Structures are given as structure tokens and as C-alpha cells.
Amino acid sequence: MISKPATTTAPSASTGDKPLIWVNGQLLPKSQAAVSVYDHGLLYGDGVFEGIRVYKGKIFKLKQHMDRLYACANKIHLDLEKFVSRDEMVRIQRTCVEANGIQDGYIRLVVTRGVGTLGLNPYLCPEPGVVCIADTISLYKPEMYQKGMRVVLANRPKTPIACLDPRIKSLNYLNNILAKCEAIHLSNKLGITKPEDQLLEVIMLNTEGHVTEGSGDNIFFVKDGVVYTPPSEAGILEGITRRFVMDTLCPACGVKVVEKHFTMAEFLDADEAFLTGSAAEMIAVREVLEHKDLEVTATHTISAGEGPITNALRTKFREIVTSDHVPED
Structure with a gap:
């Protein structure tokens, strides 16, 4: 059949x-x-x-x-x-x-x-x-791409590799969904109405306290001109757009990219941050909120919008996918 x-x-x-x-x-x-x-x-x-x-x-x-x-x-x-x-x-x-x-x-x-x-x-x-x-799909509002997203540090950890390897893109997405609910519920409780300020994505840590990924996006940050992203061993999906950033966009823009384990303290000290995914494409992170039981405990500003390296990478991305040579490899 x-x-x-x-x-x-x-x-x-x-x-x-x-x-x-x-x-x-x-x-x-x-x-x-x-x-x-x-x-x-x-x-x-x-x-x-x-x-x-x-x-x-x-x-x-x-x-x-x-x-x-x-x-x-x-x-x-x-x-x-x-x-x-x-x-x-x-x-x-x-x-x-x-x-x-x-x-x-x-x-x-x-x-x-x-x-x-x-x-x-x-x-x-x-x-x-x-x-x-x-x-057709439109995951985030245009305003978010222009100004950058606000995201929430999820209290729910990422499922450990030994339990269900996140590198398997399975139909079991409840871990991700429940983490995403933290952001949505917090956004609703805060009464956020502006599209660019809504909380729709999270940062998930593994059980060792290292940054892994969002509920549906891979995570990058920029420090001193170098782009960093967690390795697959941290417990992430090996995203196709993530790979495109590392293998194509960063070399094309003359930017060094490094895979490494890192904590939230390192991430919050970044000059820039952005998320990638097939649906989201590339989108900057401008602010991170922490919460306990939907009460905000801390707010951290990463940047005042999309940073220069993120912008260069996203511009190159759009240049390629709007050209007559969209890669199918």
C-alpha cells in the first residue's frame, strides 16, 4: 500500500x-x-x-x-x-x-x-x-526576526541520551512540549501581547547542567567573534540547519565555529545568541528569563536585537535559499 x-x-x-x-x-x-x-x-x-x-x-x-x-x-x-x-x-x-x-x-x-x-x-x-x-509555515512573527526572541530557561531537563537519545527524531516529543509549555504559560501569566515579546521557546539543560537545545531549535552563541554550539553528546538533535550553519555559513562568512559543552553562565555572557531549525530557520535570542513556578526570578539581556555576526550568517542563509541554486544535497 x-x-x-x-x-x-x-x-x-x-x-x-x-x-x-x-x-x-x-x-x-x-x-x-x-x-x-x-x-x-x-x-x-x-x-x-x-x-x-x-x-x-x-x-x-x-x-x-x-x-x-x-x-x-x-x-x-x-x-x-x-x-x-x-x-x-x-x-x-x-x-x-x-x-x-x-x-x-x-x-x-x-x-x-x-x-x-x-x-x-x-x-x-x-x-x-x-x-x-x-x-506553508510561519513559525514566528516577523517582528521576532527583526528584534530577536525572548526565551525561557526551562526547569524541565532534557531526556538523557541513555533513556531516549535526542538524536533520534522520534514522534516522542512530550519532553520538548512540556518544556515549551513553561514558556507559553509564563507568557500568558505575564499578559504579554506584543508579538516580538511573546515567550515561545526555551533553553533546555541536560541532567549535568549543560545547555542542550530549545524545544524545537538548536542553540548557538557568539563570544569574541567565535560561534559556539553544544556537541551532539550533550543530548541534542543533530539539526540539518545547524549543520548548514557550521559547514557552509560560518566558513562563507569567515567565522570560526566550535562545538563545546557549556553552562548557562557561559551562555548568558555571550555577545550574541541565536537559534536554528528547519521551521524557524535562524532567529536571534535577545533575552533569557528564569522562573520558579511561573514567577520570574531573573531576566538576562544578551543583546539589543540581532547581533552583527548573527545578521551576517542569516543574510548569507537568505541569499542561498533565495538563489537559483538551492542545495538539495
């Missing part, structure tokens, strides 16, 4: 039924796109996914996303290649992008364990499920 050829003529759908979504071999209107209630992705969060950007009709860093998807599937003992080849997975994404007329947008590619029993045994799921959504 997964490898069933895509519908050659997209089904008619009203505006409210857009986008057309790939669900286990069928391209369906949004209102008809559904998975079985016995799918272990729904029952147990058993599966993996990718969030991928589309720029000028090109799928940004497609190969790297496919490498990570199949590697993560292997890490949860799901032999995805047995059911869906990489070429077929790429074809599914291009089909969705074309069917929905996406030039600049976002792909959410989800692979579930598949339909099984009400028990945990993953080997009772005969084949994985594949869902592909191609749509």
Missing part, C-alpha cells in the same frame, strides 16, 4: 481541503487524510519524522534529511528501506510539493510503526505508515 503509485490527477478539493496529503499510498484532501486508530504512531508515538523546507520549489538539503530519516528509523529497529526506497520517499515528497503548488513552504514527513495491536510489540505491525504534508 505504501508504494502505490501516486494519484496522477489530484482529487478535487475545496480551499478548505487543501493541502492534499499523502497517506499510505494515496493523495487525499485534508478533510479525508487520516490514519488508523490502531497505528502505533498514534497509540505510542512510535515512529520518526522530518521537517523539511522548500525554497523556490527545491527541497532544501533533501539528501541530508533522507539520511537522517533512514538512520533514525534504523535506530528504532524499523527497516524502512525494506518497504520504501529512498528514491520512492523522494518521489512522494516531490508529488506533494507539485500537487499543492508549493514554491516556498514546508514538508512534514512522518513514518509510523504502522497498524498493529493494542499491545506494545512493534513486530506485530506488518508495515510502516507514511504521511507527507506539503504546506
Whole structure:
């Protein structure tokens, strides 16, 4: 069923039924796109996914996303290649992008364990499920990119690698969601209404007290002209945009980048800070709030907006993704 050829003529759908979504071999209107209630992705969060950007009709860093998807599937003992080849997975994404007329947008590619029993045994799921959504996305308001974000130091630590390796981009995101809730609840309690001041992201520490990542973004800071980011061993997702910053943007801008473990004290002493992610792209951090039981205990200013190195890197990023040579490697 997964490898069933895509519908050659997209089904008619009203505006409210857009986008057309790939669900286990069928391209369906949004209102008809559904998975079985016995799918272990729904029952147990058993599966993996990718969030991928589309720029000028090109799928940004497609190969790297496919490498990570199949590697993560292997890490949860799901032999995805047995059911869906990489070429077929790429074809599914291009089909969705074309069917929905996406030039600049976002792909959410989800692979579930598949339909099984009400028990945990993953080997009772005969084949994985594949869902592909191609749509537009706007994660943060434009004002935040112009002025930088305010973020919250989460009290909830990152799940330790030994428990569930954050390098696996799994459907188990509750640790991240509960941390993000701290920021949202604090923002609501403070009555923040200005888009640029809202608290929508956090900084999560590991159980050793080192900085790891946000709820959905990787973390960087700049000190004395050098860019720093936590190593994967700190307990982070190895982000595709993070890698692009390190391998392409920093060299292009003549900026040194270093992976190292660091504490919040070091982070708060930064000259600049920024977050990266496929959905967020690149966004500066201007302020960090600490709290206890949703009572603010400290406020730390990093910078008065986007710093010069962050701006140079983000400008180079936008230059590349708006060019005629969007990288799909």
C-alpha cells in the first residue's frame, strides 16, 4: 500500500481541503487524510519524522534529511528501506510539493510503526505508515526576526541520551512540549501581547547542567567573534540547519565555529545568541528569563536585537535559499 503509485490527477478539493496529503499510498484532501486508530504512531508515538523546507520549489538539503530519516528509523529497529526506497520517499515528497503548488513552504514527513495491536510489540505491525504534508509555515512573527526572541530557561531537563537519545527524531516529543509549555504559560501569566515579546521557546539543560537545545531549535552563541554550539553528546538533535550553519555559513562568512559543552553562565555572557531549525530557520535570542513556578526570578539581556555576526550568517542563509541554486544535497 505504501508504494502505490501516486494519484496522477489530484482529487478535487475545496480551499478548505487543501493541502492534499499523502497517506499510505494515496493523495487525499485534508478533510479525508487520516490514519488508523490502531497505528502505533498514534497509540505510542512510535515512529520518526522530518521537517523539511522548500525554497523556490527545491527541497532544501533533501539528501541530508533522507539520511537522517533512514538512520533514525534504523535506530528504532524499523527497516524502512525494506518497504520504501529512498528514491520512492523522494518521489512522494516531490508529488506533494507539485500537487499543492508549493514554491516556498514546508514538508512534514512522518513514518509510523504502522497498524498493529493494542499491545506494545512493534513486530506485530506488518508495515510502516507514511504521511507527507506539503504546506506553508510561519513559525514566528516577523517582528521576532527583526528584534530577536525572548526565551525561557526551562526547569524541565532534557531526556538523557541513555533513556531516549535526542538524536533520534522520534514522534516522542512530550519532553520538548512540556518544556515549551513553561514558556507559553509564563507568557500568558505575564499578559504579554506584543508579538516580538511573546515567550515561545526555551533553553533546555541536560541532567549535568549543560545547555542542550530549545524545544524545537538548536542553540548557538557568539563570544569574541567565535560561534559556539553544544556537541551532539550533550543530548541534542543533530539539526540539518545547524549543520548548514557550521559547514557552509560560518566558513562563507569567515567565522570560526566550535562545538563545546557549556553552562548557562557561559551562555548568558555571550555577545550574541541565536537559534536554528528547519521551521524557524535562524532567529536571534535577545533575552533569557528564569522562573520558579511561573514567577520570574531573573531576566538576562544578551543583546539589543540581532547581533552583527548573527545578521551576517542569516543574510548569507537568505541569499542561498533565495538563489537559483538551492542545495538539495
